[in-house]
Amino acid sequence: MSLTGSTSNEGNLSKQGYDMWLSWINDQGGITVGGVKHKVQIKYEDDQSKPDLSAQLMQKLITEEKAQFILGPYGSPATASDAVIAEKNQIPMVEANGAAQAIFNKGYKYTFGVLSPANKYLTGVIDMAATLSPKPTTIAMLSADDNFSVEVAQGVADYAATKGMKVAFDQKYPNGSTDVSSLVAQAKAANPDILMNSGHLAEAIAINKAAKDLGVNAKILAYSVGPSTPQFIKALGKDADYVYDGSQWTPQVKYTPAFYLGEADYVKAYKTMFKTQDDPDYHVAESTAACLALQKAIENAGSLDAQKVRDALAKLDVTTFFGQIKFDSRGLNIYKPMVVEQIQNGQHHTVFPQDVADTKPQYPTPPWAQR
Amino acid sequence: MSLLAQQLVLAILLGGVYVAVAIGFSLVWGILNIINLSHGAFIVVGAYITWTLFGRLGLDPFLSLPIDAAALFALGYLLQRGLINRVIRAPVFFTLLLTFGVNLAIVNLLLAVFTSDFRSVTPPYAGSGIVLGPVVIPSIRLAAFAIALLLAALLSLLMRRTRIGAAIQAVASDRDAAQLVGIDLRHTYALTYGIGAACAGVAGGLLSTVQAISPTAGEPYTLQAFVVVVLGGLGSVTATVVGGLLFGLIEVFGQSAPGLGAGYANAIAFAVLVIVLIVRPQGLLGR
């Protein structure tokens, strides 16, 4: 888990998600296997956001700490490295933080992702846009050049045409770019209805600033990763309003969980446990969901045997507060929809799909000058 | 056409940021022959000071620039006096390594204190701009640009018109002779490094208003500074200004080069760097 280093922020959020489940399950006395309750221990190692170190530590956890099951690390590169370790040791890994789909196209048998895959991240925004009027038709897509972000952008490009929209501008920029203003200027010249970014928090902030500086008055501003975090709002203040993002989960969604907490209780438990005013963001929730999937599979298997639990995971189909968890033959959860969030008056709101939304999208985004 | 004009404006404004980023680096390199790998970390420290003052006291980011400068000057002075002076006569490779170690320590201390969260300073007037037909000149970037040039002018004046500047120049041209006429070498070195760090602090304050910062954000700045200095040439403030503006143009227009695209931004920048190094190692305006 990346507890320090470049993705330590997300890594720590994911750890919170794991810890949420851990304290809950042990309060229940543990996982029930064949009528016997087993207390659960989670061992963490800090991979410093480095994929190679992650694999090294994963092997250490398996051999020295006798880890029986693996919860995934943060980030697609680390997840890919760890998937290999899981495969070599034939230990099931349930991961919640590496959405790049490529990992699942390699015929690995022991890796399961509870996430909706990367190519779905922003397609929800397109679905939503198609229902709005006036209907937006042109998209400008900016994307960082890491594997996850590229898949997100590819997903949009593939999907937009089916909804009668056109990607008018499509550019990659190097991961970690410090200045994106000229790209935003180019995007502006394409005069898009929708400005999308597939990147990370820093770039989302920089692009939003540049969009305001340059007066890019797209009807929809949507960024893959970033707006769902409290930091995005803190860093941008009122300028964060109206921004959309694709999210794995929001505190407002309403599913009917088969077990564990409902959304409202989950949010409350989170705030109590970590003594915070912030809502849990989706990194927290997805990580808890990974634990739930593993728990259910172990219970279904009625065994702690790695092989049996793997088979139970492959057959799993359960609804949690996080949504449906069911894996296809590749180990990918393609059954759960992504939700679309919008920031309204400094608050996150779920605006799509309608059945889980708590409010309507504020559309179109007013021009910067009129805010 | 309007896109071209808009790109040009952005390129020049971006160039101003690069001038700010590179100017202290250039000074330290030119005078002390140190490639200061902790320069980027200094910039980030400056950015965090501005961010803290803005967040806690509501101080306008541009008003906190002198505080950035003063704090970073003190840090730089002490580092040079206490640490770097001890290896200043060793092969250049060693000062490179030492400053890398300093960088590692600073970045991780920042991580421990501020966590890796991205921060950004967004004053109320952010996003306003001067509109000239289809072209927008963002006012914050324009202000940052003006301050970068002001910083360059001040540094230039300092070097040419003051006793401190004269001492620094003397040390750079002949260490032994400077010592003979009574210049305190250690003090002068530390002053130089401190001034370089102070410039980095100001750059950091400016950057916090246009970009998102985090403790690990410093490395690209060090590299940018290096490229700018190589482009412009070592040894004068003017050369750094020219290098910075030129690099802004290369970044912006290299990205729109047909068949390449922004994904190759770093590759383009470094290709230019290597070509300049090989064709004209002293830089465009270097001696």
Next chain:
Amino acid sequence: MRSRVLGVVTVAAVALFTLLPLTTTDPARAMGLPALLDRSQLRGLTTISMFVVLTSAWNIIGGLAGYPSFGNVAFFGLGAYATALLTDPDHGHLPLGVGLLASPLVPAVVALVVGFPLLRLRGHYFSIATLGTAIAFGEVINNMDFLGGATGLFPPIIRSDLLFYYLMFGAAALTVGVTWWIMRSRLGHGLVAIRENEEAAAVLGVDTTRYKIIAFVVAAALTGLAGGVFAGWNSFVNRDNVFPVDYSVQMILMAVIGGSGTISGPVVGAVGLEALIQLLAGGSGVYTQILLGVLLAVTVIFLPRGVIDFVIGRSRLTLAHFRRSLRQTSV
């Protein structure tokens, strides 16, 4: 006398690291040996061997020839990509052995081509130009769709940890052996002469251009070999894990802390530092990094010729030594 001791130590070390892995849990059971190592320790040893390759190979161009390349990670990445491209089922789908053959070749050819312009630069300029070249290579490869683009390549999983340990250890032994051979040959003396004074070397008849290129190419080939083995071992190759600038820096740190320009210095530095990093890993990364920074500063200031100087007794670990060393470099 000293050379005999060194010889014994070397043979003993090679024997130990050849035989010890046989006692890893699984093979030990198969062969009826006591299980002294577990898989994660074996993995640790493999990583250490990898850094011995990287550090010793860097030492050939950086330590012997005095051209501190900050871009050697490019060769690691190119080697890894060469092997991965040939073995990935969606691409070459060839056996690992074939893939490994390409891993030193591709970087060597690239080093030959980029070496001519780069090695005309000196000092800082060379360092940064090589760094830039490495970043540029990573970025270009990341944009090449036939190389898997940003997704990367996935060589098939081969489950034997022991195989990859021996491959990596073999690469390490080869690198150290090559260094040993270079240092006793005309090439090695020429390289050191170039490091100490390039013009003086030239007027004594050293073909400086050719020698520098040879050193660069040899370092690239060996580094690439490690990359190739890594690709097969890790079964996943993309820009983020085979072009990390961290590796470039790490090999330099290891070489300098151990003592660059010697045979044993880089080995000692790589083994010591990587072992330390692994011991501290899992603790908080922040403090590990701070410790590394401090360690580096202390080495540079007090032990500019590296730890090995003291290990083999060329200098004595005394206060007087520190003072002298300080006096020589400070103002």
Next chain:
Amino acid sequence: MSAPLLALSAVTKRFGGVTALDHVSFDLAEGELVGLIGPNGAGKTTLLNCLSRLYRLDGGSIRFSGMDIAKLGRHEVARLGVGRTFQVVRPFRSMTARENVAIGALFGSDRARLPPREAFRVADEVIDLVGLGGRGHLLVDELTVPDRRHLEVARALATRPRLLLLDEVMAGLNPSEVAEALEVVKRIHASGIAILVIEHVMQVIVGICPRVVVLHFGKVLLEGDPSTVLKDPRVVEAYLGERYARRVRGSRGDG
């Protein structure tokens, strides 16, 4: 008479607007010992750097044993048999004196290029020849200043050159050290190696060089036997002019 070993014809070198060497022409025969003198800034070291191909010519040509040096790489000049010393010594500091000299024998002219073991044997011989006997194991930093000069000569000698270029190897030495150094030069010459000796102080080489070339402001002022040359008013003026200038500078207090 056979073709000269070294033939300079209209050698010209400019730095920016300054012409450091202006149509310099002279020859040097196999085994000959020639002195090259001239006041400071006359272009002596520049000429040497052109001869060892550290500089490229801006005009004219240098032929060594029939080969045009301009077409060769720096190391190829050395391999043809041109050895040189540097005025400011450039030892390999991490090496011992013996190792320094061995580099010369490992590389050097085609007659050298020995395998390592033999190179070290030759190094020992040469070290004795230049009077460094017994100090071969010392690091360069542990040698005295005159010894470092000797080391510079030994290293060049170990390349087994046909022509040795000595750049002010006696500057800064005291009279007895100069005498010693002169002995070494004579010994080297006696072994059949052609030598071009550069000296600023001409008295030093008058005794050993049958022929001297005087360089002034980048031009050959004149050449001939030392006794004639020394009396020539132009030479006297060249040197006097310098001394006069130096006296003026001295009185301003920044000498």
